[in-house]
Amino acid sequence: MKGPFMYRHEVSLAAVVVCTLLAGCDTSHDEQQETSSSMPHVVTTDIQEGIEKHIEEQTRLGGGYFSVSFEGEQLHLKLVRVHTEYLANLGPRRHFACVDLASIDGDVYDVDFFLAGDPGAMTVTETTVHKINGQPRYVWKQKRDKTWRRYPVEKAPPGLLGVVSGRDEFKFLYRATLPQMSEAARMWIPLPGSDAFQTVDVESMEAPGQREILQEHGHGNRVLFLKLGPEDSGKVVELRLRVRRLEKGVYEAQQPVDGQYLEPERLIPDNETFRSIAEEVVEGKEGDLVRARALYDHVIDRMRYMKYGPGWGRGDAVYACDTRTGNCSDFHSYFIALCRAVGIPARFAIGAAIPSERNDGGIDGYHCWAEFYTDGRWWPVDISEADKCSRLSTYYFGHHPANRIELSRGRDLVLEQGPASGPINFLAYPVLEIGGKPAKVKVEFSFKRHKSTAKL
Template sequence: VTVVCLVLGSCSTAKGPHENVANVVTADIQAGIEKHIEEQVKLNEGYFKVPFEDQELHLKLVRVHTEYLANLTPQDHFACVDLASTDGDVYDVDFFLSGDPGRMTVTKTTVHKTNGQPLYVWKQKEDKTWYRLPVDNATPDLLGVVKERDRFEFFYQATLPEITDQGRMWIPLPVTDQYQTIEVQYIDAPVDYQILADRKYGNKMFFMELTPENSRDTVEICYRVERREKGVYRDNTGDPQYYLRPNRLVPENREFSKIAEKVVAGKLGSLARARALYDHTIDRMRYMKYGDGWGKGDAIYACDIRTGNCTDFHSYFIALSRAVGIPARFAIGASIPSERNQGGIDGYHCWAEFYTNGKWWPTDISEGDKCSALST
């Protein structure tokens, strides 16, 4: 989670976090801001409205950043809250409150970040008060993000193992869709191949039949790729309720239901519930490729061992989401670095998507765990 002291925007003075005051605890501040948001949502047809750049944002609560709740004086308090639009944009909003527990009122509201990118930074004066210092907007590459479009060539190469009998090989074939354009530049393979399609999901793959003579041969495929930024999106090709069903590695399990119900208790709406499950997964899991069993996407293994790679993180999240009625599914591909234009990638990467408000919301929990600046 990005710290409240790393942000950008206007130059008005505001008192900022961090002098603890007796009698008012962070739970009181959290209750105060949640009550304010709930009251405004009831008054505004289910949305919390925030003025921003000559428009009015209609938002839904995702979470209160409990780690940033603070007393500024005995009567002045600070809260930082994530809210999201139905288009999938996430706004980190700063709130200043005044008053005693149970009677707090909001005195100032400002948008602090959009989709994880700061709009201003907090700076402390010698008298310990804080103000928003305007700075140039951080460029996407400094944040580790390529915005809008990216173009590159992608080389896939595999060395075949020792083959003692007849062998078969399937290599996933990326397809062109609304978020990427794929051109196959060439395929260098030791045998003829076919392109097959999976009847259930429509995924395509290269298929080859091999013999012992192909032992230690190499296969190389070169793609030219244009990627378009993918956020929250609609997908009318299937029934989202299908992704509530258990499967072999993400089964129905009473333990998943017990954990998930405890994590989402008191959370209103699927967005806030999914965010709570996201935070729980980061808190519970550790990114560590150690021992036997990791990397298979086995949700029970992830729940028990609490370590693994991206497949283990997301199988656990998917199991919890399904347990509380939120459709969720895997997505898999390659993670393309934004900070360099050439070099190798040593494996696949996967993430999860959950369904609410008529759209699929991609979420990458293991990457957020490894790089907190990317977890918004």
């Protein structure tokens, strides 16, 4: 299959990344001739192999650590992951890679690498630290000619910091590749729905096996349920969606019934620790809105955005409280636990954030957020994004930008034909069981923004 969503296989100059320090991405006539006639064909797997080989060699020479010069010091780091969604061919024998590397203290550095050369013989020409624990030191701005330039964070408009205001429209591809299966299997995938802020049309659905649409009644989710067999090994599940999304602000809603959003969940428990912390934070503060803002600020001050080591990414409020680190799921689970501990209803949602600085390509996994209820209104918050960029902390208390898609809402999802492992913690990536045992699925998200809302 070809088309704009085949981002991970072949990347053109329009794909993702950067030219600031390469004097632009324009090539001469002679270089274009070489590109078309004698240059080896480069795909993203070639770039991934090139950067992984470089890091492996330098780590061996560094006694088990990869060294990066940063602000007059030498950082000693270990590889966490290569961002495959950002690998890019910049032109003749010029390439880009973005890699997460972690220090022994647990800080995660997002490092940009520029490479030169052919497949199997690439060398790194420049290395720069882009983010520290998710906080950017600079951003990239794509120009009309599809090249990219560095932009100072302090001068960057919200559109370069992940925020599309007003409305956004895009096509979203959800793609899951099944592993080898030796016996009967079952899989559950979120089917995003429409509401006052999001309209989703399913343009196509390709899935092997027997399919059924299940209703999850606790939070109103729809789920694609597949019964699979060994003959489906290696096959692909693909959902192509057209999404029209509005920026979400504070909105009116009926009072949650029966204390639904005050009840504990498996990984968001109600215990004395959360009550003690929350009561101390809100002491002397009047009204749930003021108290919720105090809890919001407390989470930002207490936690570090860090995806490293065991335990992160499960939305475990106890883990977040104890380690004071985690990703978006951990940030918001901790916030929800604190809100509920002082009687403020709060709930969880998960989906994907659509890049604001470009109009197509890969998406860096799921993203999640929360809402709390007071005075007849739901207030959207995104604390992990506020933590990454302090100048947007006020915006993210009461807003979610238009450039995202909500895949599902809630925790501990119960289905009539649910997994043998029990309620689903949260549903963004597929849940697969082979012979009743959990198994991993390779999943990819990508998008293409509609021309009516394109930013270039």
